[in-house]
Amino acid sequence: MEKKFEIKDLITVGVFSALYFVVMFAVACFGFIPIFMVFTPFLCPLVAGIPLMLYFSKIKHFGMITITGTLIGIIMFVIGHPYPILLFCIGAGLLTEVILKMGNYQSIKHCVAGSAVFSLWFLGMVIAFFFSFREAYFASIVDGYGQEYVEAMKSYTPTWVFFAMIIMCLVGGAIGGLLGAKVLKKHFRKAGMA
Template sequence: MKKFEVKDLINIGIYTALHFLCIFLVAMLGFIPQAFIFAGIIEGFLGAIPIMIFLTKVKKFGMITIMGLLLGLITLLMGRPWPCVVIGLAAGLITDLIWMKADFSKIKFGPVCCGTMMLWTAGMGLPLFFGYRDSYLANLEEGYGKEYVEVIRSLTPDWMFIGMIIIAVVGGFLGGLFAKRILRKHFAKANLVE
């Protein structure tokens, strides 16, 4: 494994910030239960653009993994249960392996990478599912009344967790396609990427 230079680390930090901001702004929308399906798509779409530019700067194995770890850590800072760090790390690692297979340069793998990178957002939705679910909803019910909880409960059966991940990944993939077009149209011309 080649050693990281400071430039690489700075690139990781900057693009993680941009990516996270894109996602966070949209994720606020997800608080309206009916909107959160669309939120997944838009999140992926917006978030993919910084990822795509970031990919063109990655020339070493491990950079995307660190990005995933950072995203997991931010999710933890936002008060989600701890497995979100592992999810973030895994998302980064998967993306890293795919991008390595693409020799860190074949741009046609880009959209796939954008898609898999979005897996980390699964950590954001964690409180609504699995063992966390019942007590989370029961506690919402105490505060907000039965009707609201019923709406959420009906919208989020356990398989919805998988559905949510798929939605985000598809969003990421579509965003990746769009970002690829932007990359070709603007950045290749200005020689900012190879």
């Protein structure tokens, strides 16, 4: 059942957006090792599934997850990711909203599907390794990361890897969602979700 948007909902958005971002950022730090960067679209949503599912259990109306996606997009853009991160974050947030709404904010299955879809925002973070962004992005990080890191990343990210990352996001997000649902089973029951 959809409720009116209240101040406490904004507080919930803030708290869970921060928690989710911290967990994702901590796991993404493994990307400083080039080969791990390729697998972060799987690992990040997998680990962040528990706090994300807990957040979903608190959502009772449209807009909350879109705000989270927008906040993440703005933060990632400000810290140096190219502009598509904003599009991916907002788009993933909106699609997730639709999925949660379809389950009337009461369906664990829809929450798990939402976890998979929301994880697609991560593609905006890695898209700089691919397509027309590739050369400019790698040139911009040589000073900070070193030529060896850049060459390793180039070798690990041929174009086809981007499409593999889409699958990794969806699978990692779905498994993370299922794990979150299992861990939070009692909480979901208490919230009246099935």
